[in-house]
Amino acid sequence: MKLRFLLISGLAAVLASGPSVAQSWEALPTVAPAPADNPTTQARVELGKMLYNDPRFSETGTISCASCHNLMEGGDDHRPTSIGVHGVKGGRNAPTVFNAAFLTAQFWDGRAPTLEAQAKGPIVNPVEMGMKDLTSAIDRIRAIPGYAPYFAAAFGPGDVINIDNAAKAIAAYERTQITPGSPYDRYVQGDKSALTAQQVSGMKAFAEAGCQACHSGAAFAGPALPMGTPFLQKFPTNVDSPYVAKYDLMADKGRFESTKNPADEHMWRVPQLRNLTYTAPYLHNGSVKTLQEMVRLMASVQLGKDLPPADVENIAAFLTSLTGEFPKEALPRLPPTPGDLLQ
Amino acid sequence: MKLRFLLISGLAAVLASGPSVAQSWEALPTVAPAPADNPTTQARVELGKMLYNDPRFSETGTISCASCHNLMEGGDDHRPTSIGVHGVKGGRNAPTVFNAAFLTAQFWDGRAPTLEAQAKGPIVNPVEMGMKDLTSAIDRIRAIPGYAPYFAAAFGPGDVINIDNAAKAIAAYERTQITPGSPYDRYVQGDKSALTAQQVSGMKAFAEAGCQACHSGAAFAGPALPMGTPFLQKFPTNVDSPYVAKYDLMADKGRFESTKNPADEHMWRVPQLRNLTYTAPYLHNGSVKTLQEMVRLMASVQLGKDLPPADVENIAAFLTSLTGEFPKEALPRLPPTPGDLLQ
Numbered sequence: 001m002k003l004r005f006l007l008i009s010g011l012a013a014v015l016a017s018g019p020s021v022a023q024s025w026e027a028l029p030t031v032a033p034a035p036a037d038n039p040t041t042q043a044r045v046e047l048g049k050m051l052y053n054d055p056r057f058s059e060t061g062t063i064s065c066a067s068c069h070n071l072m073e074g075g076d077d078h079r080p081t082s083i084g085v086h087g088v089k090g091g092r093n094a095p096t097v098f099n100a101a102f103l104t105a106q107f108w109d110g111r112a113p114t115l116e117a118q119a120k121g122p123i124v125n126p127v128e129m130g131m132k133d134l135t136s137a138i139d140r141i142r143a144i145p146g147y148a149p150y151f152a153a154a155f156g157p158g159d160v161i162n163i164d165n166a167a168k169a170i171a172a173y174e175r176t177q178i179t180p181g182s183p184y185d186r187y188v189q190g191d192k193s194a195l196t197a198q199q200v201s202g203m204k205a206f207a208e209a210g211c212q213a214c215h216s217g218a219a220f221a222g223p224a225l226p227m228g229t230p231f232l233q234k235f236p237t238n239v240d241s242p243y244v245a246k247y248d249l250m251a252d253k254g255r256f257e258s259t260k261n262p263a264d265e266h267m268w269r270v271p272q273l274r275n276l277t278y279t280a281p282y283l284h285n286g287s288v289k290t291l292q293e294m295v296r297l298m299a300s301v302q303l304g305k306d307l308p309p310a311d312v313e314n315i316a317a318f319l320t321s322l323t324g325e326f327p328k329e330a331l332p333r334l335p336p337t338p339g340d341l342l343q
Numbered sequence: 344m345k346l347r348f349l350l351i352s353g354l355a356a357v358l359a360s361g362p363s364v365a366q367s368w369e370a371l372p373t374v375a376p377a378p379a380d381n382p383t384t385q386a387r388v389e390l391g392k393m394l395y396n397d398p399r400f401s402e403t404g405t406i407s408c409a410s411c412h413n414l415m416e417g418g419d420d421h422r423p424t425s426i427g428v429h430g431v432k433g434g435r436n437a438p439t440v441f442n443a444a445f446l447t448a449q450f451w452d453g454r455a456p457t458l459e460a461q462a463k464g465p466i467v468n469p470v471e472m473g474m475k476d477l478t479s480a481i482d483r484i485r486a487i488p489g490y491a492p493y494f495a496a497a498f499g500p501g502d503v504i505n506i507d508n509a510a511k512a513i514a515a516y517e518r519t520q521i522t523p524g525s526p527y528d529r530y531v532q533g534d535k536s537a538l539t540a541q542q543v544s545g546m547k548a549f550a551e552a553g554c555q556a557c558h559s560g561a562a563f564a565g566p567a568l569p570m571g572t573p574f575l576q577k578f579p580t581n582v583d584s585p586y587v588a589k590y591d592l593m594a595d596k597g598r599f600e601s602t603k604n605p606a607d608e609h610m611w612r613v614p615q616l617r618n619l620t621y622t623a624p625y626l627h628n629g630s631v632k633t634l635q636e637m638v639r640l641m642a643s644v645q646l647g648k649d650l651p652p653a654d655v656e657n658i659a660a661f662l663t664s665l666t667g668e669f670p671k672e673a674l675p676r677l678p679p680t681p682g683d684l685l686q
Contacts, residue, residue: 060426077398079403080685080686083403280679282682289682290682334415336416
């Protein structure tokens with residue numbers, strides 16, 4: 001894996017000449033920003049790649065980060081909602097890991113300010129990886145002797161096998177899981193042949209319909225707020241839309257479910273729109289099966305608009321142009337398991 | 344991935360000069376044999392690698408071949424017995440996929456004559472991948488449009504997406520999952536510095552104790568019988584051994600459980616001994632946690648011997664020299680999921 005050690009990459013705003021609505025369109029940077037206390041070093045990425053892919057980090061030894069955020073496909077798990085240890089279903093659709101590094105907060109409700117904070121959540125979630133607590137989780141990793149040299153290389157010297165360092169390594173690895181080079185990116189960087197005529201029409205329709213009010217920025221997940229600050233929006237806003245009942249949009253109260261603050265009812269972090277070709281089904285509850293239906297739903301529920309069918313098709317075609325180049329990397333090798341590790 | 348297209352590789356018998364007991368010792372071939380009707384072509388291997396790693400081949404979309412035969416570690420799942428769809432535990436320890444291509448039959452009881460036949464078993468096993476039947480399984484794959492060109496390249500032209508071809512592709516891929524180049528292999532090929540003095544002592548003790556009566560051949564899984572013919576042995580033979588009760592060795596009747604033939608009671612295919620460092624815990628029921636205990640158990644239960652502690656340590660040290668070089672390969676990329684594939 002090639003790594004560049006630029007910590008913060010400037011987001012170059014590009015003024016597209018194609019669509020008639022003058023609008024800022026940003027290409028995805030080729031390096032993700034990293035916090036000052038967790039530079040994306042090769043040793044951290046290497047360790048993080050192992051931990052990310054290691055099912056021994058779960059109670060049963062069967063669920064890794066990659067189980068629900070599968071790097072072999074779209075960085076998610078193809079399911080409406082995920083299935084964790086003991087076959088228990090989770091409540092929300094697994095968001096993709098690809099380009100999560102560009103989001104200013106993590107989880108559907110933005111409750112984790114960083115990738116480092118996010119990484120610790122699923123490990124102890126009883127319907128995800130199901131470890132009793134973070135101490136048990138890191139004890140499990142410590143009991144695999146082969147990890148010691150990798151922690152030492154990434155964080156040494158000293159007693160460095162701890163959950164904070166494990167989370168840092170996973171976050172460092174996730175910062176390499178980005179997908180620049182999509183047709184859209186090449187288009188806004190000047191290659192006017194990168195998009196089809198339909199995709200250019202869709203780009204214009206996307207802007208004119210007002211989608212960019214929320215879906216702005218390089219990841220189409222909102223403006224570059226300070227890292228840790230989620231870009232939240234109310235969803236649904238147009239509660240009279242027929243899609244509200246059709247897709248049960250009032251059932252999950254979004255950020256309120258974790259904060260219990262009435263102001264957070266139905267507030268959600270604006271999700272990114274990259275690689276949607278690979279991340280169906282859509283929505284926090286995984287209930288929407290096609291991109292076209294998702295476009296119709298969002299126009300109706302958030303913008304109060306009943307989009308013409310041609311616009312729906314064109315916007316969906318535009319969105320497929322946001323599928324980028326997935327990292328090419330080696331299958332990881334994990335250190336061997338002591339015979340008494342799992343019961 | 345580099346592929347050589349030799350279909351059958353001769354097993355060169357090497358007479359080791361180290362141990363005083365003259366005995367035949369074979370290095371692992373660098374190419375696995377393939378049946379005439381399923382040559383190990385690059386296109387089949389590429390498709391097979393995708394299918395092997397694709398969890399969408401299971402009812403819930405969560406369990407792939409790789410879930411229980413993890414290529415990132417020892418080709419197994421680190422657990423005593425596996426956990427499949429819906430969190431249900433299986434009855435036997437997952438055997439490693441590495442070097443399974445050299446075994447003359449598959450599964451602990453040898454009931455599948457080929458890798459092709461084996462591949463179809465777990466897909467429809469309710470405690471493994473849990474598909475209702477093989478028709479549903481291949482329908483699932485057919486519903487992922489991105490697979491069509493890979494099937495065409497491997498088996499085309501025509502209507503080639505069927506379960507037999509899927510199994511052939513998986514088997515072709517598994518034939519590339521071999522681990523030559525272990526210290527043992529280098530030793531028997533003439534590099535007398537490849538083993539430690541203790542490992543050489545262990546090699547001698549292994550031969551003198553009689554382990555090779557069953558654990559002969561390049562994979563230490565028995566003689567080169569015709570492909571499809573399992574090398575079966577009774578286990579336990581010495582039913583008075585204290586290990587029989589300690590590890591509950593009479594509970595599972597081996598091949599009898601699938602054939603119901605009284606002659607098959609407690610008959611088992613002799614397992615291979617390669618990469619044991621990576622495949623703890625041991626035995627068909629995954630109940631033995633260390634290599635030393637496994638050596639003591641086998642000596643007592645199969646050979647009626649109470650091995651001196653030094654021999655146990657030396658044989659265990661020798662067995663660790665059978666850990667070879669795992670294939671270096673790219674993380675696979677899987678085609679995208681239609682939004683209505685999984686419920």
